[in-house]
Amino acid sequence: MGQYTLVQGRPVPDYPQLPPQALRGRVRRITEVGEEVLHRPCRDVTEAEFGTPELAALIDDLFATQAAAxxxxxxxxxxxxxxxxxxxxCTDEDGVRHVGHLANPVLDELPADRRRLAEAGEGCLSVPGPYRDLARPDRAVVHxxxxxxxxxxxxxxxxxxxxxxxxxxxxLGRLYLERLSARARRSALREMARRRADVLARRAALAAALAGE
Known part of the structure; x- marks a missing residue:
């Protein structure tokens, strides 16, 4: 791991292993492929919601749930x-840890000379178990x-x-599975069916440890 952590894009020395938000939040159930909320575009965070205790609590819960999973x-x-x-x-290939949150994200369309496709294994907490190779641009800018x-x-x-x-x-209501070939997608779903119980059991144990149970 690198000697510093980028929190909201800014370097912070000596950042704790568990983000403070994760200690404040509660672990929630993670939705899974096939549930409607995962397959439709989400609504924007409104002006009235920014700066509210409810939004802060949701961010805390996201960090806690992510940590347990x-x-x-x-x-x-x-x-x-x-x-x-x-x-x-997450920690990148250079050992730099990145921590943060973002509302209403929009990905920049980067010109071809500023990116290249890189293939690597990719998984999803809403598809518990499998990883599949998937090509994506090796650089991203999100506003x-x-x-x-x-x-x-x-x-x-x-x-x-x-x-x-x-x-x-x-x-946007899209899962990485949709970027796979039909054959790879079917294979991933079969693997999920085999491994799901073990993955969820491990998450439950980690959630209990996070809660101090």
């Missing part, structure tokens, strides 16, 4: 909330707002770029 990112509709909001906590409504631009390369793209697509 050992995820790199989590979108609001993955805990059943129809809102364009996601959080992340949005923080929980107080302030404009925010987050840039990522490699694995973090993949995370930003994956979570933004969740809020």
């Amino acid at each position: 050992e995820g790199a990112g989590l979108a609001a509709n993955q805990i059943g909330v129809d809102l364009r909001l996601f959080v992340w906590d 949005g707002r923080d929980q107080h409504g302030r404009p925010l631009v987050i840039e990522g390369t490699g694995y973090f770029a993949r995370c930003l793209q994956h979570e933004t697509e969740h809020l």
Whole structure:
């Protein structure tokens, strides 16, 4: 791991292993492929919702749920909330840890000379178990707002770029499975059926540990 963490895109030294939000939040059930909330576009966070205790609590719950599921990112509709909001906590190939949240994200369309396709294994907390190779641009720039409504631009390369793209697509009602061939998608769903119980049991144990039970 690198010597610093980028929190909301800014370097922070000595960041704790567990984000403070995860300690405040409660672990919620993660929705799974096939549930309606995952397959339709989410609504924007409104001006009236920015800066509210309810939005802050939702971010805390997303971090707690993500930590218990050992995820790199989590979108609001993955805990059943129809809102364009996601959080992340992932380490890139250079050992730099990225932590943050973003509301109403919009991915930039990057010119071809500023990106290349990179193929790597990708999974999803709403598809518990399988990973499949998937090509995505190796760079991402996402515009949005923080929980107080302030404009925010987050840039990522490699694995973090993949995370930003994956979570933004969740809020458009899309899962990574839809980018796979029909054969690969069927294979992933069969693997999910085999592994789901074990994955959910591990999440439950981690959630109990997070809650101090």
